[in-house]
Structure formats: C-alpha cells, structure tokens
Amino acid sequence: MKSHKEVIIIGGGVIGLACAHYLLESGAGVRIIDKGLIGSGASYGNCGLLCFSDIIPLCSPGTVGHEIARTLKRTSPLYIKPSLDINQLVWLLKFALKCTESHKLKTAREKYEILNYSMGLFDSLLSLDGMKCDFEKKGMLTVFKNKKNFDAYQTTSAFLDAYHMGAERIEKKELLELEPALCDDIAGGWLNQTDWHLRPDMLMDSWRKQLARKGLIIEEYCNLIDFDIQDNSLAGVNTVKGRFKADYIVMATGAWTPLALRQLKLNxxxxxxxxxxxxxxxxGACPSHPLALYEKNMVVTPWKSGYRLGGTMEFSGYNDVLAPKRLSNLVSGATAFLKEPLGNPVIEQWSGLRPMAYDDLPVIDRAPSHENLMIATGHGMLGLTLATGTGKIVCDMIYDKTPEINIKPFGINRFR
Structure with missing residues (x-):
C-alpha cells in the first residue's frame, strides 16, 4: 500500500475542510477545488448550530400528515414546487414510506453514534489555537407558544433521555427570567444542554487559514469538467485550471453531488x-441562547458578533433565488416570539442548498464503480454538526483503517 497519498477534495464547504483536516494530519497531500470561494455555500449562511441531540429523523411517524395539515393552514415551513421531475417524485414517495416507527428507532440509533462521535472530535478541534468562531456551549432552547405542544414535547425529551440527551423543562415564569427577550405570551421551553453553537463563516475562515498553514492547496473558481478515467480507475480530474492527478478523490459537493457524478452514471x-x-x-434585547421557535419551525442564533434568523425547507431545484415570502416568514416568525426580533442593520439575506437524502442519513462511502472515489454527502440539515465525524471516517477509509464507529448505515448500497 502506498504510504503517501495525494488526495483531491472536490467541494470547499465544511465537509471538504473536515476531510482535509484529518487527511493532512495523516500526512496526505491535499488539494481542494471549488467552483466558487471556499466556504461560500451552505457552510456559510447556516445558523451555526451543532445539534448533537438531533437523532430523531425527519422521516418519522406523522410527519407527512402534520406537514399537509400545516400546508393547508399556510403555516408550514415546507414548500415543494410542483414538478414532474421523476427524481423528486420518487424521493418524496420513498421519504413518505420511511415515516415509520421502526425506521425512527433504527435511524435514531445510527444517527446517535455518528453525532456523538462528531461531538468528541469537535471538542478537540475547537480547542485548537486560532479557531475563532464565537463558539459557545450554551445548549439549545426550544420555545413554545402553545401549551399543548409544550407539554407534548415531554415525549420527545423522554425518547432522548434513553441516549442521555434529554432536555430540561422550563416553565413560563422561569423561562422569562432566563430569556427576557421572549414575548410574555410564550407557554414554556425545553433546554437541551447537549447542543452548541458557533458562527459558521468565522469557522470556515479560521479553519481554512489553519489548513493552508499545514500545506493545503486551494483552487477557487475551479469548475470540474470531468474525471480522468484510466483503466476503470480515477487518475485525477480535468478542470478549467487544467488537469490534477490524485490517488484518491473525495466528492464533498453537498447538494450538487448527484450532478457532479453523472459522468460516472452513479445515481x-x-x-x-x-x-x-x-x-x-x-x-438591543437579544436572546442569550440559540432558540428553536417550535410552532414556526425556525431558529434564532445569537453570537457575540451578530444575530441570525434561519429556517424553511424548499424543494424547488437547483437555484439560489431568494423568495420574498420565505424571508418574510422568518421575520414574522421571530416577531411572534421575541420582543425585539430584528437587529439593525440587516447585513445579509441568504439562501443555500442542503443535500437531503430521503432516509435522513448521510452518504459516506466508496463509489461502487471506483475504489479510489470517496463520497461524502446527504447530511441534510446536519452538515456542520457531522463534519468532523465525516472527515475522520473518510480519512480512515482512504488509509484502509477500520473506522471507529459502524459506517454500514451510511453506505451507498442501502439505496439499491
């Protein structure tokens, strides 16, 4: 086995940087190529939550009916653009078929393992010098307007308790003392101390600089043209900046991965x-904790250096168009929960694409047709949270080491 490995990572988001981090630690030569700027995609404008308690899959019992009911009431954060795209139709059907109790229980166990693994790795990463990203371990506070919803969350917390990730129930009076920024008509909240938060753009900037000092080569505005295939193996990639050779290639292109793999006929x-x-x-009246506004399905993240509202789930294809309705929903949602929902000035309105797999599990595996092609995508809303675990697994597989957790649930063969 060749001891020194040259690796090309396609995609300069948080998954790409995490893969580069562990590969450089192992002595690999690493080059990242990205069609834009490093850290400019979904890794840039997300809410910066490290949700290690998020083990319950999106495809759970009751999800479909719940979202249909909210859509009819025009209160759903979900929007699906009508389309005859067969891939979208099949995906939605398979998602619906996964909304079972058995899938929930199985997937929660599998997500817990990689989330807990990522937590330990993040703890080590964020203790390194130079990782400046407004990082705090304050937990995640889920806030409720409706008393029935507040009480019903006891079931969710009890489920999480089995994994030592349960939340603390906080009654209205105590909650308003803890978070005076909240409106007086809230019903209560649940505080989960397992979760952390940071500012993702600052993380990407400091991490990139640290990796560059360790030898990472970065090629920005470097569109992939195609793969250089020789004798059924990938010898490198052809780009607008020329040809780059590699022993291994890592696809960390997020939602764009299916398009990038068309040449290899991998669906x-x-x-x-x-x-x-x-x-x-x-x-002026800023929350001290990250908030999940339950009835609005959105998040409020306060940092030392700023403040962000985020959420929604829109299936409308590959575009970065800002829909005014979605943005106004974020504002109205925050207004319903917070006395002072907006800061001044507004710095940026943003949209980004999350890579959503219908079973709510990431894809971390070798490509079936090419042993030296690694795929790391499908992280959904947990790309940041799962970055370290994913990067370490990819590195271990490239170096033919047995990963420290069971990775079978994240294999490509599960889709066959």
Missing amino acids: LPVLPGKGYSITMERP
Whole structure:
C-alpha cells in the first residue's frame, strides 16, 4: 500500500475542510477545488448550530400528515414546487414510506453514534489555537407558544433521555427570567444542554487559514469538467485550471453531488433542500441562547458578533433565488416570539442548498464503480454538526483503517 497519498477534495464547504483536516494530519497531500470561494455555500449562511441531540429523523411517524395539515393552514415551513421531475417524485414517495416507527428507532440509533462521535472530535478541534468562531456551549432552547405542544414535547425529551440527551423543562415564569427577550405570551421551553453553537463563516475562515498553514492547496473558481478515467480507475480530474492527478478523490459537493457524478452514471437519491437566513446586528434585547421557535419551525442564533434568523425547507431545484415570502416568514416568525426580533442593520439575506437524502442519513462511502472515489454527502440539515465525524471516517477509509464507529448505515448500497 502506498504510504503517501495525494488526495483531491472536490467541494470547499465544511465537509471538504473536515476531510482535509484529518487527511493532512495523516500526512496526505491535499488539494481542494471549488467552483466558487471556499466556504461560500451552505457552510456559510447556516445558523451555526451543532445539534448533537438531533437523532430523531425527519422521516418519522406523522410527519407527512402534520406537514399537509400545516400546508393547508399556510403555516408550514415546507414548500415543494410542483414538478414532474421523476427524481423528486420518487424521493418524496420513498421519504413518505420511511415515516415509520421502526425506521425512527433504527435511524435514531445510527444517527446517535455518528453525532456523538462528531461531538468528541469537535471538542478537540475547537480547542485548537486560532479557531475563532464565537463558539459557545450554551445548549439549545426550544420555545413554545402553545401549551399543548409544550407539554407534548415531554415525549420527545423522554425518547432522548434513553441516549442521555434529554432536555430540561422550563416553565413560563422561569423561562422569562432566563430569556427576557421572549414575548410574555410564550407557554414554556425545553433546554437541551447537549447542543452548541458557533458562527459558521468565522469557522470556515479560521479553519481554512489553519489548513493552508499545514500545506493545503486551494483552487477557487475551479469548475470540474470531468474525471480522468484510466483503466476503470480515477487518475485525477480535468478542470478549467487544467488537469490534477490524485490517488484518491473525495466528492464533498453537498447538494450538487448527484450532478457532479453523472459522468460516472452513479445515481444518488439526494435532492437540494433550500434554506434561508437573515443576518443582522444584535438587537438591543437579544436572546442569550440559540432558540428553536417550535410552532414556526425556525431558529434564532445569537453570537457575540451578530444575530441570525434561519429556517424553511424548499424543494424547488437547483437555484439560489431568494423568495420574498420565505424571508418574510422568518421575520414574522421571530416577531411572534421575541420582543425585539430584528437587529439593525440587516447585513445579509441568504439562501443555500442542503443535500437531503430521503432516509435522513448521510452518504459516506466508496463509489461502487471506483475504489479510489470517496463520497461524502446527504447530511441534510446536519452538515456542520457531522463534519468532523465525516472527515475522520473518510480519512480512515482512504488509509484502509477500520473506522471507529459502524459506517454500514451510511453506505451507498442501502439505496439499491
């Protein structure tokens, strides 16, 4: 086995940087190529949550009926653009078929393992010098307007308790003392101390600089043209900047991965799920904890250096169009829960594409047709949270080491 390995990572988001981090630690030569700027995609404008307690899959019992009911009431954060795209129709059908109790229980166990693994790796990563990203371990506070919903969350917390990730129930009076920024008509909240938060754009900037000092080569605005295939193996890639050779190639292109793999005739059931965010200065009455506004299905993240509203799930294909309705929903949602929902000035309105697999599990595996092609995508809304675990698994597989957790649930063969 060749001891020194040259690796090309396609995609400069948080998954790409995580793969580069562990590969460089192992002595590999690493080059990242990206069609734009490093860290400019979904890794840039997300809400910066490290949701290690998010073990319950999106495809759970009751999800379909719940979202249909909310859509009819025009209160759903989900929007599916009508389309005859067969890939989208099949994906939606398979998602619906996964909304079972057995899938929920199985997937929760599998997600827990990689989430817990990623937590330990993140703890080590964020203790390194130079990783400046407004990182805090304050937990995640889920806030409720409706008393029935507040009480019903006890079932969710009890489920998480089995994994030592349960939340603390906080009654209205105590909650308003803890978070005076909240409106007086809230019903209560649940605080999960397992979760952390950081500012993702700052993380990407500091991480990139650290990796560059360790020898990472970065090629920005470097569109992939095709793969250089020789004797059924990938010898490298052809790009607008020329040909680059490699022993291994890692696809970390997020929602764009299915398009990038068309040449290899590898069909991955991953759809782009668009999310939105609004970034602004901290309001005068700013929450001290990240907030999940339950009835609005959105998030509020306060940082030392700023403030962000984020959420929604839009299936409308590959586009970065900002829909005014989605942005206004974020504003109205925050207004329903917070006394001072907006900061001034608004710095940026943003949208990005999440790579959504219908079973709500990532894809971390070798390509079936090419042993030296690694695929790391399908992380859904947990790309940031799962980055370290994914990067370490990819590195171990490239170096023919047995990963430290069971990776079978994340294999490509599960889609066959």
